[in-house]
Amino acid sequence: MEQTGKTLVEFRDVCKSFNNGKTVVLDHFNFDFIQGETHVICGRSGAGKSTLIRCINYLEKIDSGSILVEGEPVTKHTATDVRKRIAMVFQNFNLFPHMTALQNVTFGPIQSLHKDKKEAEESGKMFLAKVGLSDKINVKPGQLSGGQQQRVAIARALNMFPDMILFDEPTSALDPEMVGEVIDIMKELADEHRSMIVVTHEMGFAKEAAHRISFLENGQFLETADPEEFFNNPKNESLAKFIRQIQTV
Amino acid sequence: MSIGSMIKYMLPGVWITFELVPLCIISTFIIGLLLGMLMFKKTIIIKQTLDVYNIIMRGIPALVVLKLLYYNADFGSAFVTAWISLTLYHSAYVGEIIRGCFESVPKGQMMAGQSLGLNYWQIMFKIYLPQTFKQMIPTLCGQYILVVKDTTLVYIVSVQDIMWLGRQLMAQTFNPILGYLLIGAFYYVLCSIIEFIAHRVEKRLDHTNSLNRVGMRSRASI
Numbered sequence: 001m002e003q004t005g006k007t008l009v010e011f012r013d014v015c016k017s018f019n020n021g022k023t024v025v026l027d028h029f030n031f032d033f034i035q036g037e038t039h040v041i042c043g044r045s046g047a048g049k050s051t052l053i054r055c056i057n058y059l060e061k062i063d064s065g066s067i068l069v070e071g072e073p074v075t076k077h078t079a080t081d082v083r084k085r086i087a088m089v090f091q092n093f094n095l096f097p098h099m100t101a102l103q104n105v106t107f108g109p110i111q112s113l114h115k116d117k118k119e120a121e122e123s124g125k126m127f128l129a130k131v132g133l134s135d136k137i138n139v140k141p142g143q144l145s146g147g148q149q150q151r152v153a154i155a156r157a158l159n160m161f162p163d164m165i166l167f168d169e170p171t172s173a174l175d176p177e178m179v180g181e182v183i184d185i186m187k188e189l190a191d192e193h194r195s196m197i198v199v200t201h202e203m204g205f206a207k208e209a210a211h212r213i214s215f216l217e218n219g220q221f222l223e224t225a226d227p228e229e230f231f232n233n234p235k236n237e238s239l240a241k242f243i244r245q246i247q248t249v
Numbered sequence: 250m251s252i253g254s255m256i257k258y259m260l261p262g263v264w265i266t267f268e269l270v271p272l273c274i275i276s277t278f279i280i281g282l283l284l285g286m287l288m289f290k291k292t293i294i295i296k297q298t299l300d301v302y303n304i305i306m307r308g309i310p311a312l313v314v315l316k317l318l319y320y321n322a323d324f325g326s327a328f329v330t331a332w333i334s335l336t337l338y339h340s341a342y343v344g345e346i347i348r349g350c351f352e353s354v355p356k357g358q359m360m361a362g363q364s365l366g367l368n369y370w371q372i373m374f375k376i377y378l379p380q381t382f383k384q385m386i387p388t389l390c391g392q393y394i395l396v397v398k399d400t401t402l403v404y405i406v407s408v409q410d411i412m413w414l415g416r417q418l419m420a421q422t423f424n425p426i427l428g429y430l431l432i433g434a435f436y437y438v439l440c441s442i443i444e445f446i447a448h449r450v451e452k453r454l455d456h457t458n459s460l461n462r463v464g465m466r467s468r469a470s471i
């Protein structure tokens with residue numbers, strides 16, 4: 001899927017806060033996410049990165065404004081349809097422990113998209129092979145490593161044949177030696193020009209695979225740029241400080 | 250009167266109790282499951298309504314529920330009145346047991362189900378219930394033993410169960426000790442059956458899980 005320049009997700013004057021308005025995470029936020037683009041969102045802990053992407057598929061409810069997916073507003077009534085088109089990969093994998101890897105991957109297409117079991121299993125096996133787990137199809141999550149579980153989670157998202165995939169800190173819960181196997185899969189997906197929004201602290205991935213990177217702070221994207229500009233020539237002072245801090249680590 | 254004659258006299262009541270107990274178990278599970286799922290949903294109006302129902306049912310004796318329904322509702326027969334009363338009463342407890350089990354499931358499971366486009370009921374039945382059913386069994390078993398024991402109250406609404414016939418017999422034979430021993434023995438057998446079934450179900454679920462752990466599941470599932 002090539003970058004088309006077509007807007008897939010639009011935020012229009014979105015406000016979101018917690019603790020009765022004391023903690024503002026999105027402040028009259030406006031932005032367009034483009035089809036075929038890998039868009040990385042970074043920022044300090046508690047900036048609202050995860051909240052932002054959860055608002056897209058209505059896992060979080062916004063206070064005001066509107067979010068549009070392919071021109072259609074995301075509301076309580078359209079949330080189920082939006083979720084069938086926008087898949088999500090979570091920090092803590094959230095696989096279903098009572099199901100095998102293949103059952104995890106086929107559950108959504110069968111129950112939600114009403115696909116035939118055989119068809120769902122065929123594509124499910126293909127995506128499990130893509131993430132390097134064709135020998136684990138009958139294994140339950142409890143018998144998989146963290147990296148393997150996250151790869152099953154990615155296969156589960158892919159098997160929904162989504163228009164976009166949201167990644168919510170997909171490597172944060174992994175031991176360092178497992179991060180690479182997940183990042184490699186994500187790089188492959190980025191090379192395929194899949195539409196992805198990735199919340200991550202993995203700046204190496206952002207440098208190599210992102211089309212655009214945004215820095216979220218004080219409820220706004222303070223800067224959005226391609227990786228070259230973002231890391232080598234940050235215009236915003238707070239972003240420059242953030243980059244210095246992460247490069248020191 | 251011989252013990253054999255006494256048992257023969259009470260047999261019709263045994264069948265009544267044998268009909269009432271499984272009906273109560275099935276209906277309290279169905280209603281309790283629905284209540285548990287509705288309470289877990291935490292929709293304010295529904296939750297507040299069910300909280301009131303729970304507070305009432307868990308705060309008054311089953312005997313009071315039986316009598317209130319007997320005098321204020323017409324369900325066609327004493328048996329049906331008893332069945333509905335015990336169902337209403339014990340469903341509150343079963344609902345709380347089930348809700349409590351659901352609370353132990355990590356919240357990420359709900360988010361994962363929602364992110365796949367599933368509705369609430371699909372998530373409850375396909376994700377939450379399979380994960381929590383095994384852990385519910387011991388507590389539900391305890392609750393169902395209480396259901397069995399509460400069926401001893403139904404004679405007060407004129408259900409001619411084993412307690413009703415037993416009391417008639419005691420009035421005739423002036424032998425309450427033997428009468429209550431026989432009733433007690435019958436209920437002991439009934440409770441033992443329930444415990445045995447619960448134990449077997451738990452063991453079966455354990456066995457299935459251990460087969461999965463060592464990867465011995467049939468490859469026919471591919």
